[in-house]
């Protein structure tokens with residue numbers, strides 16, 4: 001949510017609360033994916049970049065695939081027109097979401113080597129970079145691993161290593177805080193970190209995207 005809406009909710013909860021209740025009630029007969037896709041399209045139509053980034057992330061978390069999101073954009077062509085669709089795709093490209101890459105859309109994702117497992121002790125989290133992507137890795141005991149995208153689920157801020165304190169990660173932009181043991185958001189926000197599939201092969205940690 002924008003700082004301005006945050007402010008209005010605090011300053012005029014009697015008035016602005018009705019607006020949010022209205023929005024919530026509007027989609028109550030829709031499944032979460034459909035609701036998310038419609039929200040994405042409204043943000044593209046209004047060309048609010050921050051909202052678009054936020055609702056795009058929400059749609060992906062609700063289980064929409066990149067292909068479904070692209071379909072929704074293209075289906076809305078009669079009202080959006082090409083210029084707004086290109087505007088949205090430019091933002092998707094700037095966000096560098098792996099699932100939208102042509103090779104991923106073609107089902108050609110691959111495993112990436114994140115380094116030797118012995119370099120991370122049990123119970124420790126750290127930030128790593130691999131093949132142009134930043135990730136946070138948490139070793140859960142001897143054999144458990146969790147690998148997260150470094151981008152905040154709120155507005156895609158690339159969270160730096162200085163934001164890591166023990167197993168807590170706090171995004172510097174709006175202070176959403178995450179527990180790397182679970183990926184859950186534990187303060188301010190309401191969405192978890194994006195988690196990548198991982199495996200260990202010959203003592204080396206790999207992640208798939």
Ligand code: FES
Pocket residue numbers: 152153154155156157171172173174175176
């Ligand atoms: S971008 Fe808003 S908390 Fe991270």
